[in-house]
Amino acid sequence: MANGASLRGAEKNVQDWINLVCGVLLFISPWALRFTGDLAAARTAWVGGIVIGVMAIAALVQFFEWEEWVTLVVGLAVAASPWVLGFAAVHYALAACVVLGLIVALASVTEIWSIHNTTAIAGR
Numbered sequence: 001m002a003n004g005a006s007l008r009g010a011e012k013n014v015q016d017w018i019n020l021v022c023g024v025l026l027f028i029s030p031w032a033l034r035f036t037g038d039l040a041a042a043r044t045a046w047v048g049g050i051v052i053g054v055m056a057i058a059a060l061v062q063f064f065e066w067e068e069w070v071t072l073v074v075g076l077a078v079a080a081s082p083w084v085l086g087f088a089a090v091h092y093a094l095a096a097c098v099v100l101g102l103i104v105a106l107a108s109v110t111e112i113w114s115i116h117n118t119t120a121i122a123g124r
Contacts (some may be wrong), residue, residue: 082097
């Protein structure tokens, strides 16, 4: 597939569903965990949640590998954001960003690995 399109079957998109759920949870976390008062933490959760959710929906509709790479980078950025943006003292925001960011990154890595592993095996 020269354009990187759908290298997997519809049954192999569990990681995209995980990312979608994590994106939604990240987006609502400032309200649910009551850290809307810290704008850096809240904005990180909102923007990260939107980007992760949009990439997950895009991958569910029409899969391209670059979507997983974007989601991986955003997941890692969200996980690192409490220290980079200085809201590590906001414990609920720290927990939400680190846990959900790492889950997203892990789901994306497993999907990228799966694509390349399947491609390598199929090429034999």
